[in-house]
Amino acid sequence: MIARRISTQNYRNLAAEPIEFADGVNVISGQNGQGKTNLLEALCLFTGVRSFRGAKNAELIARGEKFARMELDFFAEKREQSASLVITDKKQATLNGVKLAAATGFIGRFCAVVFSPDNMSLVKGGSAERRRFLDAAISQQFPAYPRLLVEYNRILAQRNAFLKKSASTAGFESMLDIWDENLSQTGARIACKRAEYVSRLVGKAEEIFDGISSGRDSVSLRYSCGFLNSDSVQETACELKKQLEAHRASDLAQGCTNYGAHRDDLNIAVNGMAARSYASQGQKRSCVLALKLAEASLLEQSAGERPIAVLDDVMSELDSLRQDYLLNHMEGWQVFISCCDPHTVKGLDKGRIIEVEGGRFYSG
Numbered sequence: 001m002i003a004r005r006i007s008t009q010n011y012r013n014l015a016a017e018p019i020e021f022a023d024g025v026n027v028i029s030g031q032n033g034q035g036k037t038n039l040l041e042a043l044c045l046f047t048g049v050r051s052f053r054g055a056k057n058a059e060l061i062a063r064g065e066k067f068a069r070m071e072l073d074f075f076a077e078k079r080e081q082s083a084s085l086v087i088t089d090k091k092q093a094t095l096n097g098v099k100l101a102a103a104t105g106f107i108g109r110f111c112a113v114v115f116s117p118d119n120m121s122l123v124k125g126g127s128a129e130r131r132r133f134l135d136a137a138i139s140q141q142f143p144a145y146p147r148l149l150v151e152y153n154r155i156l157a158q159r160n161a162f163l164k165k166s167a168s169t170a171g172f173e174s175m176l177d178i179w180d181e182n183l184s185q186t187g188a189r190i191a192c193k194r195a196e197y198v199s200r201l202v203g204k205a206e207e208i209f210d211g212i213s214s215g216r217d218s219v220s221l222r223y224s225c226g227f228l229n230s231d232s233v234q235e236t237a238c239e240l241k242k243q244l245e246a247h248r249a250s251d252l253a254q255g256c257t258n259y260g261a262h263r264d265d266l267n268i269a270v271n272g273m274a275a276r277s278y279a280s281q282g283q284k285r286s287c288v289l290a291l292k293l294a295e296a297s298l299l300e301q302s303a304g305e306r307p308i309a310v311l312d313d314v315m316s317e318l319d320s321l322r323q324d325y326l327l328n329h330m331e332g333w334q335v336f337i338s339c340c341d342p343h344t345v346k347g348l349d350k351g352r353i354i355e356v357e358g359g360r361f362y363s364g
Contacts, residue, residue, distance in 0.1 A: 001074065001075070001076045001110065001111060001305045001306060001307055001308055001334070002021075002023055002074060002075040002076075002308070002334050003021050003043060003072065003073075003074045003110075003308055003334065003336075004020065004021060004073040004074055004075060004080075005018055005019065005020045005021065005072070005073040006018070006019050006021075006039075006042060006043060006070065006071065006072050006073075007019070007070070007071045008042055008068070008069070008070045008071075009068065009069040009070075010061055010062040010065040010067060010068040010069065011038070011042055011060060011061070011062065011068040011069075011070060011087075012035070012038040012041075012042075012060060012061075012062060012068075012359075013035050013038060013062065013358070013359035014035055014038055014039065014042065014359045015358075015359045015360045015361070017360070017361070019039070019354065019361050021334070021336075021352065022334075022351050022352035023334055024333075024334065024335070024350065024351045024352075025327060025328075025330070025335045025337065025348060025350070025351030025352070026334075026335065026336045026337070026351060026352050026354060027327070027337050027338075027339060027344075027345055027348055027351065027352070027353045027354065028040065028336065028337065028338040028339075028354050028356060029338075029339055029340075029344075029345050029353060029354065029355050029356070030340070030355055030356035030357055031340055031357075032340060034356045034357050034358060034359070035356045035358070035359040035360075035361075036312075036338040036356050037053070037116075037312050037313070037338060038359070039356070039361070040114075040310050040312050040336055040338060041053060041055070041060075042070055043072070043112070043308075043310065043336065044112050044114055044310055045060075045070070045085060045091075045103070046070075046072045046074075046083050046085065046106055046110045047106060047107065047110055047111060047112050048093075048103050048104045048105060048106030048107035048108075048109075048110075049104075049107070052114045052116050052118075052312075053116070053118075057087050057088070057089055057090065057091065058089070060087050061087060061088075066088065067086060067087060067088045068086070068087040069084070069085070069086050069087070070084065070085045070087075071083070071084045071085075072084075072085075072110070074110055076109065076110060076305060077109075077305070081095070081096055081109075081110075082095075082096060082097075083095050083096075083106065083109075083110065085103060091103040093105055093106060095109060108303065111140075111299060111303065111305070111307035111308070112307050112308045112309070112310050113292050113293065113295055113296035113299070113307050113308075113309055113310070114292070114310045114312070115288060115289055115292050115309075115310070115311045115312060115314050116312045116313070117312070117313050119288050119292065120284065120285065120288060122268075122287070122288050122291060123268060123275050123276055123279070123284045123287050123288055124276060124284065127263070127264070127265035127266075130265055130266040130268075131194075131262075131264060131265070131266070133266070133291065133295075134194050134197060134198070134266060135149055135194075137197065137201075137295045137298070137299075138193055138194065138197050140299055141298070141299065141302045142193070145193060148186065148189055148190055148193075149190065151186050152183070152186040152187060152190055152261060152262075153262075155179065155182045155183045155186060156183060156257055156260065156262060158179060159176075159179040159180075159183055159257055160255065160256050160257055162175065162176065162179060163176075163251055163252055163255050163256065163257070164255040176248070180241055180244045180245065181241065183240070183244065183257070183260060184237040184238070184240040184241040184244065185237050186261075187227075187237070187240050187260045187261040188227075188233045188234070188236035188237035188240055189233055190261040191225050191227065191228050191236055191240075191261050191264065192228070192231060192232075192233050192236055194223055194225070194261075194264065195223050195225065195228055195231070196231065197298075198221060198222075198223040198266065199223075200298055201221065201291070201294050201295070201298060202220075202221050204293075204294035204297045204298060205219060205221055205290045205291055205294035206218070206219055206220070206221075206290075207294075208289070208290040208293045208294055208297075209286055209287065209289075209290035211325055211329065212286045212289060212290060212322050212325050212326070213283075213286055213321075213322065214321045214322075214325070216321075217270055217271055217283060217286070218270070218271055218272075219268065219269065219270055219275070219286075219287055219290060220268075220269045220272070221266060221267065221268055221269075222266075222267040222269075223264070223265075223266060223267075224264060224265040224266070224267050225261075225264045226243065226259070226263075226264075227239040227240040227242075227243050227259070227260075240259075240260065243259045244257070244259055244260070247259045268287055268291075270283045270287065275287050281317040282317050282318050282319060282322065285314070285317055285318060286318070286322060289311070289314065289326075292309075293309065296309060306332065306333065308333075308334045308335070308336065309330070309333050309334070309335045309336065310336045311326065311335065311336065311337045311338070312338050313338055313339070313340075314326065314337060314338075314339075315337065315339045315341065315344050316339075316340075316341075320347070323344060323347055324347055327344075327347050327348045327349070327351075328347070328348065328349045328350075335351075
């Protein structure tokens with residue numbers, strides 16, 4: 001998958017002029033506030049998901065304008081393609097001249113894996129961030145998985161609401177048995193799918209992390225689930241149901257469910273030590289990069305095409321060896337890297353340097 005060219009009109013502070021990209025590494029260089037991340041954000045909107053910065057439609061339109069328009073030429077599915085996106089209070093998308101029902105129609109047609117500073121919460125944040133990463137990654141490969149998550153959260157909310165009621169309610173125990181059975185079956189399917197995905201992710205992440213660190217450090221991943229029973233959904237469901245029954249007293253006392261798939265975690269360690277507590281800033285950043293790029297490699301296996309890699313403000317807190325890996329040793333990837341330090345750009349052996357100032361772009 002290769003992005004060839006993008007043009008924008010009234011998009012944030014970007015000038016209305018086309019920008020062409022190299023097939024390999026593209027370094028977007030410039031000081032803060034000039035438009036580097038705006039360009040990467042515009043590119044990623046063609047994946048069909050919302051802005052990786054969480055921006056609303058109105059925030060994407062240049063001040064004083066009523067709409068923004070973008071056009072992208074790209075190569076995918078063994079042919080040249082084109083897409084356009086018009087943003088008002090909603091998004092209107094077109095792919096190869098055919099109007100789509102929604103911008104989500106781009107999903108699977110143009111794919112990107114994105115690293116942004118917010119992704120550091122994968123290591124620094126709580127377990128919810130890591131579950132969110134796993135669930136989003138799995139959802140890209142298994143379209144039915146998001147519905148499974150919705151169903152689990154619905155049952156969980158109903159069970160929690162029921163726990164808050166008085167235990168003296170007639171038929172309380174038998175009604176709780178029903179919630180436990182439903183939550184166990186759905187939670188087991190989620191846990192087994194997560195465990196399967198992590199087992200595939202581990203090898204890729206370790207390999208990429210080894211390359212980023214030039215073999216100086218090692219990373220290990222482990223899916224932490226207190227009720228997982230081998231790879232059997234039914235056995236896992238039985239174990240979860242036992243745990244729910246064993247924790248009923250504490251659940252009733254607190255009015256919430258303290259056990260289940262919503263409590264699982266992805267344990268990340270560097271050199272055998274918990275990354276969240278003991279890794280340096282550069283090691284933590286390397287962990288996140290390895291996870292995101294490993295995710296992209298697995299997506300390539302299922303989709304048959306490698307997504308583009310978008311790395312926003314990734315070079316800070318990386319030493320020269322890690323920077324060199326991203327700039328010069330990601331063979332087979334089309335990479336977009338934003339950076340502020342002009343000295344970083346000097347380490348690029350081949351590719352394209354695009355300098356940005358005031359929303360205008362210049363080939364270096």
